[in-house]
Amino acid sequence: MATATYPPPPPYYRLYKDYSENPNSAPEPPPPIEGTYVCFGGNYTTEDVLPSLEEQGVPQLYPKDSNLDYKNELRSLNRELQLHILELADVLVDRPSQYAKRIGEISSIFKNLHHLLNSLRPHQARATLIHIMELQIQQRKQAVEDIKRRREEAQRLLKDAYLTLDGQ
Amino acid sequence: MDIISQLQEQVNTIAAITFNAFGTLQRDAPPVQLSPNYPEPPATTTVTDDATPFPEQPKQLSAGLVKAAKQFDALVAALPLSEGGEGAQLKRIAELQVENDLVGQELQKQLEAAEKELKQVQELFGQAADNCLNMKKPE
Numbered sequence: 001m002a003t004a005t006y007p008p009p010p011p012y013y014r015l016y017k018d019y020s021e022n023p024n025s026a027p028e029p030p031p032p033i034e035g036t037y038v039c040f041g042g043n044y045t046t047e048d049v050l051p052s053l054e055e056q057g058v059p060q061l062y063p064k065d066s067n068l069d070y071k072n073e074l075r076s077l078n079r080e081l082q083l084h085i086l087e088l089a090d091v092l093v094d095r096p097s098q099y100a101k102r103i104g105e106i107s108s109i110f111k112n113l114h115h116l117l118n119s120l121r122p123h124q125a126r127a128t129l130i131h132i133m134e135l136q137i138q139q140r141k142q143a144v145e146d147i148k149r150r151r152e153e154a155q156r157l158l159k160d161a162y163l164t165l166d167g168q
Numbered sequence: 169m170d171i172i173s174q175l176q177e178q179v180n181t182i183a184a185i186t187f188n189a190f191g192t193l194q195r196d197a198p199p200v201q202l203s204p205n206y207p208e209p210p211a212t213t214t215v216t217d218d219a220t221p222f223p224e225q226p227k228q229l230s231a232g233l234v235k236a237a238k239q240f241d242a243l244v245a246a247l248p249l250s251e252g253g254e255g256a257q258l259k260r261i262a263e264l265q266v267e268n269d270l271v272g273q274e275l276q277k278q279l280e281a282a283e284k285e286l287k288q289v290q291e292l293f294g295q296a297a298d299n300c301l302n303m304k305k306p307e
């Protein structure tokens with residue numbers, strides 16, 4: 001039979017025979033993987049970035065610009081999507097054999113929409129951080145005002161007590 | 169839910185409505201003759217026990233699709249995108265950091281002054297209590 005119920009260990013266990021006496025005699029573990037690697041058929045990467053549309057094999061339908069106007073691009077992609085849906089309906093009536101191209105275009109628009117929305121996440125994170133810092137500054141200022149007010153109140157009480165003592 | 173997630177949900181809704189719209193069209197539409205070379209399509213002997221007649225359901229789905237697209241536009245208009253982009257945001261974060269440090273130092277100063285005054289008040293209270301004890305005459 002190809003495999004037994006309890007097969008012997010792999011042959012390289014002999015390489016660790018002298019590990020207890022001399023740890024350096026055993027081979028070193030493999031170094032960590034950097035870059036992209038394949039795991040169960042899927043492509044993964046050690047860099048935690050959003051892959052661009054070209055890396056995913058999808059044509060990019062909006063300009064590659066750092067000062068991108070997200071709102072206008074999202075609106076134009078939305079209208080382009082509606083136009084392609086209407087075009088698909090017409091094609092299904094007149095030229096049904098060409099449906100695959102239209103469906104590919106619609107799929108590409110959907111992927112662009114999702115990619116564009118995911119690109120907004122870093123902006124959202126920075127905006128959230130700004131909001132949290134503004135809240136923190138406001139709370140600290142409130143605490144400073146609170147301490148000042150209570151200090152003045154304590155000083156006023158002390159002054160009144162001094163006046164009372166002098167009056168005796 | 170934040171507005172970007174709402175937008176993503178809306179895109180998925182548009183995709184689902186599109187899929188359903190074409191599905192119902194393919195299921196219910198009567199056959200058409202593509203070319204005179206092909207034989208005449210069979211007569212429309214569709215079953216008449218449909219709950220909804222043919223033109224109604226595609227109309228409803230098309231209206232839903234248009235409504236979903238308009239909702240997407242409304243959500244895009246409601247996006248709170250600040251002007252300037254990444255550079256302006258990072259500059260704002262740096263400014264807030266500096267201001268936060270200044271306010272933190274001021275808070276620390278106020279806390280130290282308050283603690284000092286608290287110690288003074290406690291000492292004064294101790295002295296006053298001792299004086300009250302000393303002022304009592306032995307019976």
